[in-house]
Amino acid sequence: MLVTKPNRDADFRCLASSCPDTCCAGWEIVVDEESAARFRAMEGELGERMRAALITVDGEAQLRRREDGRCVLLNENNLCDLHAACGEGALCRTCRLHPRFVADYGARREVMPGLSCPAWIETYLLDEERVTFITEETGDPIGYTDIDAALFFKLYRARAQAIEMLQDRSLTIAERLHRLLTLAAELDSEREEDCSPNGILPAYRKKLALLEILTLQWRELLRQKGGTPYPEAELAPLLEKVLVYDVFRFFLRGVYDGRALPWAKYAVFHALVLRRLSRHCASKKEICEVIRLYSKEIEHNAENQEALHRTLCRRSGRWSMTGLLKAMDE
Known part of the structure; x- marks a missing residue:
């Protein structure tokens, strides 16, 4: 079996009793x-x-x-x-x-530690270098996965292109988000309708608040309004890492329903929410805590993740591709 991991996975060390949280x-x-x-x-x-x-x-x-x-x-x-x-x-x-997520696609296995883990936040998110991935062959038995091989490798190549583009620091974050959505839409040969006049940001708090909430910190964060935009130059490296993380983890799930765009929208929505919630942060450390809470609340709850994915599968209204694009300017 071929196992792919981020290059920093080998550097990950559990904080054990020193961890500010517990898995x-x-x-x-x-x-x-x-x-x-x-x-x-x-x-x-x-x-x-x-x-x-x-x-x-x-x-x-x-x-x-x-x-x-x-x-x-x-x-x-x-x-x-x-x-x-x-x-x-x-x-x-x-x-x-734990805290690693594992996904098997036939003879390929992909491993990524979750951003809910404080130790992985330190190892991955605060590393200023671009993310690379290492693939090694192991003696693990190959599991059976009923997927379309041609579609899988089409998505696999597109994902590599997307990850390279997302780490092109000559582009603004908004430009990278636009290109990611465009790439996925072209891959799906999909055209979505125009969005509602309001975009998604007026609704994102309500959507997230309607999901099951695990921690009091997350509930309180969603209740906060206003705030001052965090400096884009300092925020961009963190958003870049989150986008690469999401695209690596989720983009290939399109092999199961033939649609890559909803998972690209998932990554973009994540980045937009973090950018908005960063208005209430005074430091990178506080932003990292917001990122950790988002992962804990959404990624580790299958029902929450499925509910958000269903919403982002919509082809019209504020949750469409054009709705997300509009939100970049809000």
């Missing part, structure tokens, strides 16, 4: 069948804890959470007792991979 609280931790069977067969006191920690929700095994949302295996130092006792290899697939 072991706030969301469901799904346990794969192999790990669940292994947990149930463990002996001794730890085995009893593991069996007590396992629950079944909608037919799938999960790790139990306390009332405050923390995994029952997470101790007061924000460390996992299973990891401490048995090592990383003892973890279930979800915990072993």
Whole structure:
């Protein structure tokens, strides 16, 4: 199998007990069948804890959470007792991979750590160098994925072109967003109708507020209005990294429905929202926290991501391609 990762993946190091957040609280931790069977067969006191920690929700095994949302295996130092006792290899697939997202396309696997992780924010987002990707061949078995190979490689080539363009610093962010949308629209041979007079920005807060909200910080951020535009020269490098991240992670999903444009719009919407929310930030550190919260609220909630994607599939009105283009000037 060919595995592609960002070049900085090898530099990623978990902050462990020093992390200002924890990936072991706030969301469901799904346990794969192999790990669940292994947990149930463990002996001794730890085995009893593991069996007590396992629950079944909608037919799938999960790790139990306390009332405050923390995994029952997470101790007061924000460390996992299973990891401490048995090592990383003892973890279930979800915990072993986190914060990395993994996508398989036949003989190809793509890996990208999530922007919800403070350690990855430091490693990836604050790196001033352009992002490159490394592909290595591994001995992992090739999974079966029912995709159109011709469409996949068409999207694959277009994505490489898009990532190169998004890191062309002779272009403004607005120019890069315009070119990304145009590339995807041409790829889909799609023409969208004119947008409503108001564009998307008057509606983005309402749309995001209607999704399931995980943290109080995100709710409070969406309630803030006004603010002063953050200097574009300082904001642009962060938006560039976010755009490359989104295009790498999501653009190839167009292979499943034959449409790349909604995923290009997803990246553009993300950038526009961050630019608007940065009005309430006084430093890059605060902007990075907004980026982290967006990832935690949207990327790690399948229902939220699907709801936003459905909205961006619309071909007319404020959520159309032209609606997004208009929002660049708002």
